[in-house]
Amino acid sequence: MIIAIDGPAGAxxxxxxREVALALGFAYINTGAxxxxxxxxxRARALDPKTDEAEIAEIGRTHPMRFGAGGTRLFVGDTDVSxxxxxxxxxxxxxxxxxxxxxxAEVVARQHEMGRLAEAECGGAVLEGRDIQTVVFPDAPLxxxxxxxxxxxxxxxxxxxxxxxxxxxxxxxxxxxRERDARDxxxxxxxxxxxxxxxxxxxxxxxxxxxxxQIVNLARERMTS
Ligand code: C5P
Numbered sequence: 001m002i003i004a005i006d007g008p009a010g011a012x013x014x015x016x017x018r019e020v021a022l023a024l025g026f027a028y029i030n031t032g033a034x035x036x037x038x039x040x041x042x043r044a045r046a047l048d049p050k051t052d053e054a055e056i057a058e059i060g061r062t063h064p065m066r067f068g069a070g071g072t073r074l075f076v077g078d079t080d081v082s083x084x085x086x087x088x089x090x091x092x093x094x095x096x097x098x099x100x101x102x103x104x105a106e107v108v109a110r111q112h113e114m115g116r117l118a119e120a121e122c123g124g125a126v127l128e129g130r131d132i133q134t135v136v137f138p139d140a141p142l143x144x145x146x147x148x149x150x151x152x153x154x155x156x157x158x159x160x161x162x163x164x165x166x167x168x169x170x171x172x173x174x175x176x177x178r179e180r181d182a183r184d185x186x187x188x189x190x191x192x193x194x195x196x197x198x199x200x201x202x203x204x205x206x207x208x209x210x211x212x213x214q215i216v217n218l219a220r221e222r223m224t225s
Contacts, residue, residue: 001026001124002115002139003219004132007146008192009091009180010153012203012211016146017128018072019212024126024219027118028071031111031129031136032094036085037065037074038103039093049096056097060106088166088176095180098130101189108190111136131190133198141222144215145194148203153177 003026005017014030021028041059042049049056064077073082084090097103111127115137118125127136133143148156154173161168168176184192194200199218203211 001141001219001223002119002137003124003126003215004137004140004143004195005126005128005146005215006130006133006143006192006194006198007128008153008184009177010157011146011148012156012208013128013146015208016211016215017126018070019208020215020219021071021126023212023216024124025122026124026126027114027122029067029111029114029118029125029127030071030074031107031127031132033067033074033082033085034060034065034107034111035094035098035103036090037076037081038063038107039090039097040081040085041076042097043093049100053100053102056100057102057106060103060110065110083164086164088161088168091176091180095183099183099187099189104131104189108136130184130192133195134193135190138195142215142219143195143198144218145198145200146203146211147200150174150177150181152204 003020005013007013018028038056038059041063042056047055066075067073068075073080074085075081115125115127133140151174154170154177157173157177158168158170201211201214
């Protein structure tokens with residue numbers, strides 16, 4: 001079974017997707033981490049998304065990315081890049097490379113393969129991102145669009161960054177989520193939007209545990225129906 005969880009920046013997708021996967025014994029695949037890793041490599045090679053699409057797409061095709069530790073760490077070869085890709089500026093950098101259609105085609109193909117492999121190996125996968133329910137797995141039996149108000153999402157970002165020692169004020173965090181949403185939702189290729197048959201969850205007034213429970217219950221219902 002594939003569970004597709006999409007939504008805007010800071011909606012709490014990662015925590016929720018990871019825990020849902022754990023509860024069901026499924027693999028957890030954080031697709032945003034892959035765009036972030038491509039952006040990190042593009043930056044190291046001083047590539048510009050505006051002019052170097054072919055080179056960046058080639059990174060998407062060949063970069064030796066693999067998930068470890070239950071999907072919570074991302075390795076490139078033997079190097080754990082998880083901390084580097086979650087630095088505050090990498091969200092914006094990932095969003096810029098993610099608007100390149102040729103890169104998306106390469107990364108989507110790899111995500112599709114990872115999901116199918118996980119289904120074969122452990123019965124299912126929870127993928128979280130922006131286009132999982134519309135492009136990567138449009139036939140997923142459970143699609144959840146997890147969202148929250150801009151303010152709640154900005155606050156979540158501030159809390160996450162604080163835990164990692166980065167200090168950001170509320171205004172900058174709000175600007176960051178809004179700019180990223182605007183780019184992700186307005187791009188020509190695979191814009192962020194819920195699938196027609198998605199369950200929409202607004203997480204403002206729910207704890208992470210409540211969201212996880214709702215999704216696990218929905219998954220169990222769909223598995224038996
Ligand atoms: O989810 P996360 O914040 O790590 O994603 C970083 C960026 O990667 C997003 O802002 C979005 O532009 C891009 N992304 C995407 N499609 C996905 C996952 C992430 O375009 N499936």
